[in-house]
Amino acid sequence: MSCVTVRVQAEAFDVTHETALLLRGREDVGGVGAFTGIVRGGGGLVALELEHYPGMTESMMRQIAESACTRFGLTGCTVIHRVGRLEVGMPIVLVLCAAAHRKAALDGTEFMMDWLKTSAPFWKREEFSNGRSEWVQPRAQDDAATARWGTLGT
16 A cells, blocks of 8 residues: 555645545554645735646655655655645645654654645745735745755655
């Protein structure tokens, strides 16, 4: 059974359904770390438009997820990232990490989010209520969060 499920999609996801799929047939899971990212508002932001590089994006997401499985001894993980126009309050990303123990599940989830934020090829354009739009730039604090894990491989 594969450890990793990766999807890039425009459609919304169902956390309960995805968790059930992750746990199906696995009796060695003691916990699932879960993160659902939501489009955050403020400053007049009304939506994000997300673009990606098909094939390359999924490949990098899979590499991150497989690294998390190896590093934290995960039983399985699911990562779904949405693309297209997403309004404030809409879910944008789902990371689920299943493991025998809580710490591994939670650490795996945090590791995956840090690496997804800095390494998966997504481009985000913010749309504001006044008609202005701008591309989201990389942030030093995201790079610092990822750096604490060392290299992606181990």
